[in-house]
Amino acid sequence: MISDQNRAAATIEEVAAVAGVSRSTVSRVVNGSTAVSSGALEAVRRAIEELNYVPNRAARSLASRSTMAIALVVPEDTTRLFGDPFFASVVSGINARISRSNYVLNLIMASADPGDKTAQYVRSGAVDGAIVVSHHTSDTFIDRIAAAVPVVYGGRPVRTRGGDYYVDVDNVAGARDATAHLVQRGCRHIGAILGPPSMPAGVDRAEGYRLAIADAGLSPAPVARGDFTTESGAVAMREILATKEPLDALFVASDLMARGAMQVLGAEGIRVPDDVAVVGFDDSPIALTTDPQLTTMRQPSFAQGECMADVLIARLAGQSPAEVTILDTELIIRGSA
Amino acid sequence: MISDQNRAAATIEEVAAVAGVSRSTVSRVVNGSTAVSSGALEAVRRAIEELNYVPNRAARSLASRSTMAIALVVPEDTTRLFGDPFFASVVSGINARISRSNYVLNLIMASADPGDKTAQYVRSGAVDGAIVVSHHTSDTFIDRIAAAVPVVYGGRPVRTRGGDYYVDVDNVAGARDATAHLVQRGCRHIGAILGPPSMPAGVDRAEGYRLAIADAGLSPAPVARGDFTTESGAVAMREILATKEPLDALFVASDLMARGAMQVLGAEGIRVPDDVAVVGFDDSPIALTTDPQLTTMRQPSFAQGECMADVLIARLAGQSPAEVTILDTELIIRGSA
DNA sequence: CTGAAAGCGCTAACAT
DNA sequence: ATGTTAGCGCTTTCAG
Numbered sequence: 001m002i003s004d005q006n007r008a009a010a011t012i013e014e015v016a017a018v019a020g021v022s023r024s025t026v027s028r029v030v031n032g033s034t035a036v037s038s039g040a041l042e043a044v045r046r047a048i049e050e051l052n053y054v055p056n057r058a059a060r061s062l063a064s065r066s067t068m069a070i071a072l073v074v075p076e077d078t079t080r081l082f083g084d085p086f087f088a089s090v091v092s093g094i095n096a097r098i099s100r101s102n103y104v105l106n107l108i109m110a111s112a113d114p115g116d117k118t119a120q121y122v123r124s125g126a127v128d129g130a131i132v133v134s135h136h137t138s139d140t141f142i143d144r145i146a147a148a149v150p151v152v153y154g155g156r157p158v159r160t161r162g163g164d165y166y167v168d169v170d171n172v173a174g175a176r177d178a179t180a181h182l183v184q185r186g187c188r189h190i191g192a193i194l195g196p197p198s199m200p201a202g203v204d205r206a207e208g209y210r211l212a213i214a215d216a217g218l219s220p221a222p223v224a225r226g227d228f229t230t231e232s233g234a235v236a237m238r239e240i241l242a243t244k245e246p247l248d249a250l251f252v253a254s255d256l257m258a259r260g261a262m263q264v265l266g267a268e269g270i271r272v273p274d275d276v277a278v279v280g281f282d283d284s285p286i287a288l289t290t291d292p293q294l295t296t297m298r299q300p301s302f303a304q305g306e307c308m309a310d311v312l313i314a315r316l317a318g319q320s321p322a323e324v325t326i327l328d329t330e331l332i333i334r335g336s337a
Numbered sequence: 338m339i340s341d342q343n344r345a346a347a348t349i350e351e352v353a354a355v356a357g358v359s360r361s362t363v364s365r366v367v368n369g370s371t372a373v374s375s376g377a378l379e380a381v382r383r384a385i386e387e388l389n390y391v392p393n394r395a396a397r398s399l400a401s402r403s404t405m406a407i408a409l410v411v412p413e414d415t416t417r418l419f420g421d422p423f424f425a426s427v428v429s430g431i432n433a434r435i436s437r438s439n440y441v442l443n444l445i446m447a448s449a450d451p452g453d454k455t456a457q458y459v460r461s462g463a464v465d466g467a468i469v470v471s472h473h474t475s476d477t478f479i480d481r482i483a484a485a486v487p488v489v490y491g492g493r494p495v496r497t498r499g500g501d502y503y504v505d506v507d508n509v510a511g512a513r514d515a516t517a518h519l520v521q522r523g524c525r526h527i528g529a530i531l532g533p534p535s536m537p538a539g540v541d542r543a544e545g546y547r548l549a550i551a552d553a554g555l556s557p558a559p560v561a562r563g564d565f566t567t568e569s570g571a572v573a574m575r576e577i578l579a580t581k582e583p584l585d586a587l588f589v590a591s592d593l594m595a596r597g598a599m600q601v602l603g604a605e606g607i608r609v610p611d612d613v614a615v616v617g618f619d620d621s622p623i624a625l626t627t628d629p630q631l632t633t634m635r636q637p638s639f640a641q642g643e644c645m646a647d648v649l650i651a652r653l654a655g656q657s658p659a660e661v662t663i664l665d666t667e668l669i670i671r672g673s674a
Numbered sequence: 675c676t677g678a679a680a681g682c683g684c685t686a687a688c689a690t
Numbered sequence: 691a692t693g694t695t696a697g698c699g700c701t702t703t704c705a706g
Contacts, residue, residue, distance in 0.1 A: 009485075011699060012699065021676080022676065022677045022678080023677085023699090024676065024678080024701085024702085025675085025676060027701060027702085035675060036675070037675060037676085040675080054457055055699085056399070056461060056699050057395075057461040057463045058394075058396075058399040058404070058698080058699080058700090059399050059682090059700040062393070062399055062682045062683065062684085063681080063699075063702075064682085064702085065682075067395070078426075078428055078429040079425070079429070081425075083425070088415055088416065088418075091446075092414075095415060106444070107443070107444035107446070108441075108442070108443075108444075109428075109444070117436075117441060120391055123346070123391040124391050125393050125395060125683095126394045126395075148346075348682095348683055349684060350684095358692075359694080360683090360693085360694095361686085361693060361694080362693080364686090365691095365692090367684095373692085374691060392684075393683050395683080395684090396684040397684055397685075398684090399699065400683080400685040400686075400697080401684075401686085401698085402685095
């Protein structure tokens with residue numbers, strides 16, 4: 001077996017010996033201190049190269065009280081994490097920003113956390129800070145994490161106490177604009193499939209829808225709720241159709257739900273957009289797979305991820321970034337409305 | 338701000354003081370040693386509770402030379418990691434097994450690794466071992482990881498030196514059986530869309546296909562290659578059709594590629610399975626979304642993940658699990674063949 | 675610019 | 691059963 005696993009890793013002491021300097025000097029060059037003579041610097045570099053030296057993280061973090069690691073906590077089961085394209089782009093954005101920094105990213109899947117392992121991990125000093133995406137009301141362990149290290153949330157946290165840092169998209173304005181597009185199109189009976197009231201995104205998009213309806217002076221049309229998944233969208237659609245009330249347009253609070261709704265519409269022989277125009281929210285990849293393609297509100301997920309990482313890194317650097325950042329959405333007009 | 342971030346975390350020393358015992362005794366109860374009197378045990382427990390004590394990971398790992406952490410390194414970009422359902426279930430399986438252990442899992446996305454951060458991380462003693470899924474020929478940093486800690490691979494590693502631990506599915510037998518199913522169906526002109534020769538799964542499934550064709554004494558039919566993605570399947574399908582050679586069945590080395598192929602077939606007005614029978618590989622969720630639903634070879638991805646974690650944990654515990662584990666596949670017959 | 679010395683918080687022999 | 695004593699490998703004053 002071609003392996004170094006037996007040979008113990010080189011220590012700073014050994015590097016110092018080979019370079020003919022003290023531990024401190026080695027530490028200085030490793031940490032990029034300028035106060036090192038070029039001679040010493042060169043000798044140390046050679047020794048590091050020769051011994052294939054990598055500083056021991058535990059020792060370093062013990063002495064410096066910093067880990068240069070950031071946790072990305074996802075309180076979702078793997079099905080959800082991997083099933084929803086939204087996570088893919090948020091995580092990409094976070095990862096992209098962290099890659100450009102000196103931090104490493106630890107993705108932690110913390111759906112059902114029996115022994116409170118995730119919180120324990122964070123509280124044990126394993127990371128300097130945490131990014132939390134998809135925060136649910138029931139996730140109490142997040143509070144314990146937030147009590148231990150700086151946290152940045154994706155989306156407005158469930159219960160905002162002062163001092164919470166988060167990056168969100170303008171869900172109210174987005175939903176309002178999306179619905180307004182339906183109004184401009186000449187629709188008069190604009191129903192909605194909204195998200196869960198337990199999630200801020202659900203609440204805010206519902207608010208935006210209501211504002212737009214009020215703006216237009218329209219009378220109420222049937223509304224149902226889902227949980228952002230395709231299946232729940234289909235169920236909600238059937239509920240709405242069952243009311244038999246007039247309907248010529250639909251604002252749907254997520255693309256996944258819009259897909260579910262359109263499947264039901266199609267099965268019922270109701271044409272989109274001729275009979276019912278539909279506009280979704282997210283501009284996820286699946287918006288391109290519906291027939292017709294989905295008109296939807298684009299959410300800058302990748303940018304949101306990058307921004308979250310940015311804010312956390314700034315906080316860890318002792319800076320004072322804005323507590324809340326709101327990103328704009330953009331209406332993408334395709335075939336469905 | 339309701340926070341403990343200012344208040345320094347309690348140390349073992351403080352717990353010992355409150356409990357009226359020595360550091361060692363506290364350490365013993367934390368680590369579950371039996372040699373502690375029930376009185377001391379109770380006192381320590383109370384002190385831990387009171388001070389909300391969580392052992393410092395860095396200190397612990399420095400002293401014990403073990404981190405109780407396992408890295409899951411995925412040498413893929415996020416698009417691929419989140420786009421391919423195969424990863425979702427492998428990761429689920431790994432996560433499930435690790436959750437049941439005392440280890441924590443660190444998912445590390447290591448697509449383009451500029452500064453060799455991932456290898457450095459592992460070599461810095463941050464984890465006790467690593468699980469590597471999706472190993473490409475070009476991923477040389479994996480070698481540096483394997484030189485530093487025990488590694489278990491998902492799928493046969495690109496270059497097997499002795500001493501490599503891996504968990505794979507029986508790709509040769511699977512592809513052979515899948516193709517044999519086509520033969521049994523009465524097909525005589527069985528083409529194939531195979532995977533990339535740079536990946537063992539690509540090579541092995543190609544081998545299985547060839548064996549089945551030989552078994553049946555069939556003459557060669559058109560073959561093309563993709564890279565396991567939907568798009569590449571579509572491209573390969575067009576290549577095959579362009580040959581104008583007779584074709585009544587197709588073995589496709591991944592469900593994603595099969596989907597791409599079926600889209601092209603549909604666009605050309607070629608009926609599945611009447612004109613061309615199609616069998617895929619993976620039994621990913623998308624096999625249920627094609628029309629007709631895809632007949633495919635089920636790969637036990639979740640079990641594979643669990644097994645990989647299992648093998649690594651055994652190695653870390655000083656046991657000697659089997660170096661290679663091969664899991665069986667199972668033909669799932671649906672509408673496409 | 676460089677070295678010596680003192681820990682960081684914990685585990686692990688070694689005594690008792 | 692429990693306390694004492696050394697470190698683990700590194701950063702960080704503090705002298706010089």
